[in-house]
Amino acid sequence: MNVLPARVEGAVAHLDAGTVPLAQGYGHLAGTVEIGVRPEFVRLSAAEGLPVVIRRVEDVGRHRIVRADLGGRPLNVVVGEGEALSPDMTRVVFDPAHVGVFANGWRVEDPLR
Structure with a gap:
């Protein structure tokens, strides 16, 4: 799992390197906030x-x-082999459908908490 520190505002995660769209919006998250995404849900690109x-x-x-x-x-x-x-x-x-949001080491299951 790739775990990266983030600041989450609504349906966007802000990383040091830029922004990542999320599949849903989140309310205020306190403490240590991170996003997690498995390597198979990350795609390489030349343009975006x-x-x-x-x-x-x-x-x-x-x-x-x-x-x-x-x-x-x-x-x-x-x-993948053919990619x-x-x-x-x-x-x-x-x-975005496979990016998880974590607060203080726990996955945020209810995004609007």
Whole structure:
């Protein structure tokens, strides 16, 4: 799981590297707020998303694991066997439906709490 510190306002998570849309809006969240997204729900792109620095690519058979840095924090991306992967793909996009929001280490189940 990729876990990144964030400030959540409504349906947007603000990271040091930029903003991430969320699938739903959230009320006021206190304490330590983070977003979490599994590597299979992160997509590499050449044109859209947040900038990353690719550190290495591990070919593990049916998929590749891309190890990257997002704003100085580690980020993993799973790229399927048949999916394109090129040197110009230096941005990432998160699937909003699969981005979890956490406050003080606990997943926020009721977004408008």
